[in-house]
Amino acid sequence: MLRSEPLPTASAAPRVILTPMVRLILIALVAAAMIVIFMTINSRGNWDFVLPFRGRKVLAIVVVAVAIAISTVVFQTITANRILTPSIMGFDALYMLVQTIAVFSLGGSRLLQVDPRLRFLVDVLVMVVFSGLLFWWLFIKSNRSLHMLVLIGIIFGTLFRSATNMLQRMIDPTDFAVLQDIGFASFNSVDPTLVGLGASIVVVMALIVAWRNRILDAMQLGRAPAISIGVDYSREVMIVLALTSILISVSTALVGPITFFGLLVAHLAYQTVGSSAHRYTVPAASCYAITFLVGGQLILEHVFNFNSSLSIMVEFVGGVLFILLLIRGNRK
């Protein structure tokens, strides 16, 4: 359409040494280094035992880290908001409620006798259905404002927590102990048979995101511009919501409520990778998530001798780093 005038000679592209690709590689190297340290540190004795034993843990961590990173980034893309995360929408609380109801109705000992793979699948299914309904109602049906959404999410979270508390007061102490165990995110008690199952689900979801990464980029423009350039907006929102539900369910069912740090790794990725294209932000957020979880586990095992919880590790280190980034960002 536009006249074929000579091409503009205006400012040349700024020369960047740290291109997003270089930055991504650096971030990935840090994550890889962290894994290597975790695998080899203080390993006295038989490598044939140490490597598979720690390898299983690392695999579980990677699965959970990738699930949380992907779900947070794509969720923030479709909500066009970088404060909202699936966990703010009450997801962790929902998980605890589901577990509490299960213990309450079946009894702790009987619940533990059920085949873990079956329990895992039922957990995932229930969470997907619940969160799917919640998201669908919030985003598609009622089309509410964002502030309303956050408010509803917080209220739902409180409701779920209160219901959980109430039920926990009514069950007997042994069942309560079972629940407490479930309620703390931990990689020490992950069932090895579940890791493979979770990993394959996460791989499929990651491939879907990779396949649609350019569409997700376009969705960042918001609804009207995205539709203007030909994105089937409501279909993409449905796909991402379904994907988010599945990913969070997998990670929560695998290790317990740990989605809190999605916000942190997503923002670290946005701030440091130097591009908002999903082909950079999603892998970067995943690498950060791996670094933090592996690092947190490392400190937990070798510094605190398991006398603390992973959530505290990750939140402490991550929180400090996050504040530093915020301060640096303000100064610019």
Added chain:
Amino acid sequence: MIEIQDVTKRYGENAVVDNVSASIRKGGITSLIGPNGAGKSTLLGMMSRLLKMDEGVITVDGLDVNQTPGDQMARKLAILRQQNHFEARLTVEDLVTFGRFPYCKGRPTIEDKKFVDRAIEYMELGDLRYRFLHELSGGQQQRAFVSMVLAQDTEYLLLDEPLNNLDMRHSIAMMQQLRHIVNDFNKTVIIVLHDINFASWYSDDILAMRDGKVVYHAGPDVVITPQALLDLYDVEVTVETIQGKSVGVYYGAMTVATQRSTQPGND
């Protein structure tokens, strides 16, 4: 040609656009004017498939806007709305490149890059090309978005109050650029405007709405008249002819007691 056939949009009981039929001709600038809550933006939203109508059909060159695949529609018609806030860090170039999305699906070819270059040049954004959008002023952002829809290279361009946020100089520049685009490339521009004098000065046709209905659809010489403006706005406007154009002077005008039911404004 855009054909609007018996289109109705309701919010609850309230018909914001009430059984409207009109056909907007190809080529030229058609302005949508009318008081707050008249349904202009809603009608434009339905033409651009951002809103679904409750009844009726809108076709663009025979293509039903809600039945045609999104990417096909996106090569025919581009939309620009006033609020375009987002949190992603994008440069002007990144944004304009998104205009080529219907063609390249996010993987721009050399040909696509030429369109981007020309669109950036056309809106005089060469110096700002590698700047981040959030570092720019409202007016500069607005021009970047116009540049994006130019790169999209559609026959139809739908703009919802593009003069918001723009000062006098940039408003004039925007309207003159639209005029050039229409004249040079035979595009069709449909634009929601609040300022009747901009509408009068630059439009070929004016589609004037009130209470969800089209009251006038004619040239500026018919719509920018004291009687028509009184019908539309309940304001007694003096119309002068300046440089051959009808110009309404209303800054100290009498307002007439409003005859219509007040509707919640959505534009």
